[in-house]
Amino acid sequence: MGVFLAPMAGVTDLPFRILAREYGADLVVSEMVSAQALVYENRKTIKMLALSDLERPTAIQIFGHDPRVCAEAARIVVDTVAPEMIDLNFGCPTPKIVKNGDGAALMKDVKLLGKIAAEVVKAVSIPVTAKIRLGWDQDSINCVEVSRCLREAGVHWITVHGRTREQFYSGQANWDWIAKIKEATGADFPIVGNGDVFSPQLAKQLLDQTNCDHIAIGRGAQGNPWIFRQIKAYIDDRVILPDPSLEERIDLAIRHLQMKVEYDGELQAVREMRPHLAWYLKGVPHSAEARRMINTTTTASGMETVLKQLL
Secondary structure, three states: OOEEEOOOOOOOOHHHHHHHHHOOOOEEEOOOEEHHHHHOOOHHHHHOOOOOOOOOOEEEEEEOOOHHHHHHHHHHHHHHHOOOEEEEEEOOOOHHHHOOOOHHHHHHOHHHHHHHHHHHHHHOOOOEEEEEOOEOOHHHEOHHHHHHHHHHHOOOOEEEEOOOOOOOOOOOOOHHHHHHHHHHHOOOOOEEEEOOOOOHHHHHHHHHHHOOOEEEEOHHHOOOOHHHHHHHHHHHHOOOOOOOOHHHHHHHHHHHHHHHHHHHOHHHHHHHHHHHHHHHOOOOOOHHHHHHHHHHOOOHHHHHHHHHHOO
16 A cells, blocks of 8 residues: 555645655655647746656646547657656546546547547556546546546556546545446556545545555645655554654755745745645644745745754
């Protein structure tokens, strides 16, 4: 059983992936990368492929709706950074993605989705995985059919987020469908369960309820890379590790900020670290004012000062 960092746009960049691995994630997945932008050699997109040996094994996730473009993009990824896996995004619910026929929109076209997967599998020599949702909406749940199609296309495993596209991240993830997918695809085909795992106890419940082989943690890891270590200790040894102290939270938040500055430069780092720092401070006493100050400060040193004042 592996505990993985799920891909999240604007979250799972290189610094965050390094921290997740350090705190026990068995595999980390990049932010989604546009296949078309890679083929067009977009500089900003190429930068998103940056990998560090400190984070491996890593999967680079790509999205697109043209099988040939996706296959070419996968080859570019392998030639550029040689990740351990390519992950295909068939689950992103955001309007700007689905309106182009990408992400979760492909759940509505199983034939095309299968063709994309088959072409990418054929194009590269490393394992190809896929991330899906339950379907487009409550009236068109087709995840079992999609999963069988992906297995036939040759993917290595499937990660299933237990919601439809229509739900985005609202309501409750329906793990029963993950169990049905596991049963339908066979004992020898790995299924990764995803959705609403915010504690070690919930991780164990997901495994028990669905019989899935691995778990992918998304929002549960935001500002909380400790969750990987906690889940593994609980599942492997029935040990409940304590939550990090305030000092540990602040120290890691500052280290994450410094890593981000080094990777992206101060201007971008300050802007993009605001939500991360809010996540680190979730549940911390008197943090509302600190978050307000973090959202208005324009320097990394200013952010550090605010964080240290909480100690």
